[in-house]
Amino acid sequence: MHRFLLFFLVSCCFPASSYGQQQKSRPNILFIAVDDLRPDLGCYGNDLIHSPNLDLLASRAVVFRNQFVTVPTCGPSRFSLLTGRLPRSQQDLSNAIFEIRREDSADTVRPESMVEQFRRNGYYTVGIGKISHSPDGYIYGYTEPKGNELELPASWDEMLLDAGKWGTGWNAFFGYADGSNRNDRKKQVKPYEKGAVNDLGYPDGLTASLAIEKLQELAGKKQPFFLGIGFFKPHLPFNAPQKYWDLYEEANIPLTPSPGIPENVNMESLHGSAEFNQYQLGEERASLSQPLSDGYARKLKHAYFASVSYVDAQIGRVLDRLHELDLDKNTIIVVWGDHGWHLGDDRVWGKHTIFEWALRSPLIIKTPERQTGAARDEIISSIDIYPTLTELCGLNPPAGTDGRSFARLLEKPRNKKWDNVAYSYFRRGITMRTPRYRLSRYFRNEKPVIELYDHRTDPYENHNIAAEHPELVEKLMPLLEKGNTGLYKLSD
Incomplete structure (x- = not known):
């Protein structure tokens, strides 16, 4: 049992009213x-998954069950989170x-990041691992030597990664237990590995160890800190x-509830799992024409679940x-997934769609004063996290952001005034999630371009009912159009 359990048994309250009084009393x-x-x-209802540390955190935190990212790919999802802004151009959908x-030198073009604002307000900021897009926060290509330019140059007092036997961040990101990586092996690798190593045999174990060391240093500083930790798996x-891997019986792992292509949907709304198929030694190639075999699908889900359990253990070590350092009494903890992933759902293996599978991800927030767990069903966008954290820490609201603070949802059991809508963008499409519906519009030639899903009767988005219910589309479309920040012309 992790000593993290003691955190919840003995942690004391930090009154919300004292947020922002003096710098030294501001929460980390x-x-x-x-x-x-x-x-x-x-904590999200998957009884098969072994995630004891995140579940324990959730038992004393607020679990947001309907948090959606703005872009279903790593770089732009994180850029949107860190700036609190919706995408405004096609560049905003790029991993670059x-x-x-x-x-871009103009402040109007390069908005202030969440980390930069905390740093400007007296916080000591440390990043470890993948917080922006690069695994170590520096700009360089997959097969290039490590660069010397930070992706967020004004944000970090320190930006760190222990790349271990892999040498560079990108090699570690695609690393295997023997020290090799997908880059050097020219993609002649499998998409999974059961490593005969301990936790330090893969990069996330080194990241947890580095974070543990850094917490010791931060405990001695006379200023609040912002510590960002980005795990790969x-x-x-x-x-x-x-x-x-041994935590699971592969035969007991269920297959997807959405094994086919959704009804009344053009294939252009999906994709052929190109990222997955780059792992060229996989036993089967994924495609939209037919699903992977049941046996191989279970093996891949087994590998994914094992990876989740591994990263859960590393998070437990950090917590x-x-x-132990008595920092939990004055630290806000946030755990966030940068997007979802199709595990064979809709015959896709990967992200890069504007379906629920790719857009919904975990968000767990623990404030020092909270001692009991709660779950919230409001629709939350990842752009809302930035203004929420600044409010909790007594900082001025960020300028030029699209997000809204949901700090009040961390305490109040109900809030009827919350605007339950989240927008996401990809594949030349805009999608909107409300408590009951997902409405998507694509700006392309292939028909249909409108998709509507009723989550009350179709939680897996298997049946597009837009043609059956034009009156609903007409009613919801003005709200969807509010989310078009200039990416597309509505007449297209």
Whole structure:
């Protein structure tokens, strides 16, 4: 049992009213980003998953069950989170967005990041691992030596990664237990690995160890800190130590409830799993024409689940140390997944769609004063996290953001005034999620371009009812159009 359990038994309250009084009393921020983590956790209702540390955190935190990212791919999703802004151009949908915006000198083009604002207001900021897009926060290509330019140059006092035997961040990101990586092996690798190693045999174990060391240093500083930790798994390749694979019986792992193409949907709304198929030694190639075999699908889900359990254990190590150092009494903890992932759902293996599978991800927030868990069903967008954290810490609201603070949802059991809508963008489409519906509009030639799903009767978005209910489309379309920030002409 992790000593993290003691954190919840003995932690004391930090009154909300004292937020922002004096700099030394402002709460710290521990922000944990997990790559490609869909809400497959015990606290989100998956009873098969072994996620004891995140479930324990959730038992004393607020679990947001309907949090949606703005873009279903790593770089732009994180850029949107860190700036609190919806995409405004096609560049904002590119994984190169941090590099693009770094080269823009005008403040109107390069908005202030969440981390930059905390730093400007007296916080000591440390990033470890993948917080922006690059695995170590520096700009360079997959096969290039590590660069010396930060993706967020004004944000970090320190930006760190222990790349271990892999040498560079990108090699570690695609690393295997023997020290090799997808880059050097020219994609002649499998999309999974059961490693005969301990937790330090993969990069996320080193990231947790580095974070534990850094917490010791931060505990001695006379200023609040913002510590961002970015874990790689369960991003491809689905690699984890064998002990996490051994937590599961592969035969008991269920297949997707959405094995086919959704009804009344054009194939252009989906994709052929190109990222997954880059792992060229996989036993089967994914495609929209037919699903993978049941046996291989279970093996891949087994690998994904093992990777989730591995990263859960690393998060537990960090939270243990937070408590041991007595920092938990004045630290806001945030765990966020940068987007979801299709595990064979709709015959897709990957993200990169504007379906629920790719857009919904975990969001768990623990404030020091909270001692009991709660779950919220309001629709939350990832752009709302930035203004929420600044409010909780007594900072001025960020300028020029599209997000709304949901700080009041952390305490009040009900709030009828909350605007329950989240917008997302990809594949030349805009989608809007409300408590009951998902409405999507694509700006393309292939028909149909309108998709409507009723989550009350169709929670897996298997049946597009737009043609059957034009009156609903007409009613909802003006709200969808509010989310078009200039990406597309509505006449297209």
